[in-house]
Amino acid sequence: MPKKRPTPIEMDEQDIRPSKSQLKREMHELQQLGETLIAMSPAERARFPLSDDLLRAIDETARIRSHEGRRRHMQYVGKLMRKEDLPAIHAVFDAIEQEREQRDHAFHRLEKWRDRLIDEGDDGIERFMADYPDADRQTLRQLVRNAQREREQGKTPASARKLFKQLRDSAAL
Structure with a gap:
């Protein structure tokens, strides 16, 4: 009797998740975007469609002195950036660059x-x-x-x- 080969498991595109490295890269990009927003003046920042939570976190950054505290806070800012309207934020950046x-x-x-x-x-x-x-x-x-x-x-x-x-x-x- 011939051996039966196991049938390959069919995976939908939705089942394929991004790798852990990809998620980390995306998180670092969001943190850098947050750093850019923090470096801007409040008048420049007013052009962006940002949530109140993110604006509070950006304002809070100024009083953090510790290097490790700032690093953790930037992770928090990156986490908040996930909830933002990123295409609209990038559109404002494109308009500013233009x-x-x-x-x-x-x-x-x-x-x-x-x-x-x-x-x-x-x-x-x-x-x-x-x-x-x-x-x-x-x-x-x-x-x-x-x-x-x-x-x-x-x-x-x-x-x-x-x-x-x-x-x-x-x-x-």
Whole structure:
């Protein structure tokens, strides 16, 4: 009589659980997310959809001095993070990152304008005034002349910094 082979146990995808290592990695990620939230100012934190329990735990972190106590508290924060709406929190982080990129891009544009104004002088000021008609032409001309003089004399670019600040104010950034 031939031996019968045992039939393999059929497992649904729902029966397969993540490994203990995977659970630990996910918990550490949640703790790091909590650390990021703790490092933010209360005004920045207000943008996030956080529960009252998590907000209390974040506020409580400031009074913990012991290294071991802080480590345990961060585990608690990670545990609370499991109950939060993580996709909404990540969406806010994405929005903040996008705003930062837009702001950086705008600053780079203004830096290019500053260099262009110093290089071109009055022609550059005319082009800038076409884009930003509310800018103070006289102040720009004075700052551009001073920045050109500083560049020729090899001095520190104090007027170029003032020019950048003026451009930033004109562009309302």
